[in-house]
Every structure is written in C-alpha cells, then in structure tokens.
Amino acid sequence: MEKGELNQAQAVNVLIQAARIAQSKGAFTLDDAEMVSKAIRVFVPAEDPAVNEEAETATPSAEDPAEPVLQKVETEAGN
Numbered sequence: 001m002e003k004g005e006l007n008q009a010q011a012v013n014v015l016i017q018a019a020r021i022a023q024s025k026g027a028f029t030l031d032d033a034e035m036v037s038k039a040i041r042v043f044v045p046a047e048d049p050a051v052n053e054e055a056e057t058a059t060p061s062a063e064d065p066a067e068p069v070l071q072k073v074e075t076e077a078g079n
Helices: 008-024 030-043 049-058 067-078
Strands: none
Touching: 008 030
C-alpha cells in the first residue's frame, strides 16, 4: 500500500491516533479533550476490551514520532 492511499477505516484510525498523540502532548484543553474523547468513542466503543487494551498499549509517549501511526495502519491493512 502506498502512503497516500487509505480506505475509510484506515483514515479514521489515523485520525484517532493523531488525536491521541496530540492529547498526549497537551494539545487540547480539558473541555476539548473531553469532546475528542467522545468523538473517538463513536468509532471505538468502550465495550470492546480488545480495542481498549490495544489503545492503551499503543498510546505513544511524547517522544514517539508520528510514523508508528502509519506503520500501524499499514500493518492493519495487511490483516
């Protein structure tokens, strides 16, 4: 898959990961973080423990570059 080609599910995943990275770097106010969290839960229901576990382990630190998001999307596309 080329970097510029994403399907809708992959695009949503990239946006969710980007929001999580931005939040980890303190990019949002508390109110904005709450709204972003609510929006993410529309696409990633809290009832699915496997998704929550993956999200917790995939949460990047402030030192991580953005490239792992692209790698994760490419990896998921292969599944």
